[in-house]
Amino acid sequence: MIYLDNNATTMVAPEAAEAMVRFATELYGNPSVAYRFSRPVREAIAGARAEVAALIGAEPDEIAFTGCGTEANNAAIFSALRTQPGKRHLVTSAVEHSAIKRCCEQHAPQGVETTYLPVDPAGRIDLADLDKAIRPGETALVSLMWANNETGVLSPVEEAAALCREKGVLFHSDAIQAAGKIPIDVAAAGIPMLSISGHKFHAPKGVGALYVSKNIPFQPLLVGGGQEGGRRSGTENVPGIAALGIAAKLMRERLAAPTRDAVRALRDRFENALLDRVEGAEVNGHPEHRLPTTANLHFPGAEAQGMLILLGEKGICCSSGSACSTGNPKPSAVMTAMGYPAKRAKSSLRFSFSRYNTDEEIGAAVEAVAAGVKKLRALSGYAG
């Protein structure tokens, strides 16, 4: 198997998996109970909080662990609306993940209006559009994804955060695809809220975190036992949180080390080889402003569904559109928002790489993709 679908989810790092087992079988005490058995459990949560904070340039007490990235996104929107009851307007982009879009839509019956900023063919918003969309005194939150899950295209998050600050509007970023892959510094960028998800960077599924700056008010989505400083009730998923802390540390060390460009080199090698070998192939999304770990490629004359079958036969995992919409015959909403015709969207594949991919895998995947395109083009009578 060659796993090139790391934007869908990632392998749990062995070091993180070890911690999961330990906190599930040996150190299984409830962190909220005072006896000695629970002390190392509380310490593990504190350590993980510090590591997650360090990964994004936050203070440990600004991190609340959640059950997933979706929950962190929902909690950010919910809090922005609850703490500013007079403000009934949200701004986001047309290419956000459904964990943001559906949550905005969900508030419409309560009179909350959402503006969806358009993107250009490279997948980026225009800051002038954001400037126009903000309604001072009415806009409760601007939420923009740091990196797109399908194309890897980066939003101008730091600039958008500065604009929001200037206009006195709260800002949130869904950094679920960006965290651990590129440097993030919420303090330096003056970002008040940000979401991350463990399973996108070698921690397990079912654990995420919401960063909320200590300078802003917050209302929790889940109430109950008051865990996480009252920001997210529910007994903590300690195995998941301990593993998240370890994965955050590994990713931070990786980002700081000279090896940080290793995954980019694999992606570039893969992409350049295919652009070279497959006539008419092109990159979807901005060539520079994108994650170093994603290649979304258009292969004219080779339908993605057919390619997925051919590649699947060779044990290669990749995606058409986002994982959540695979099997959905509609062209990707992200590609549609970028102005691509349905035909292009349906002949595009997303490959996403991680530190666990090897040079040999890249070579084999290039051969398989090039052969697949050739086969489908011959079948469809594609003439170029």
Ligand code: PLP
């Ligand atoms: N936001 C983005 C950009 C994503 O890529 C994903 C996962 O695919 C999510 C949110 C949802 O995260 P989770 O699966 O942890 O709920």
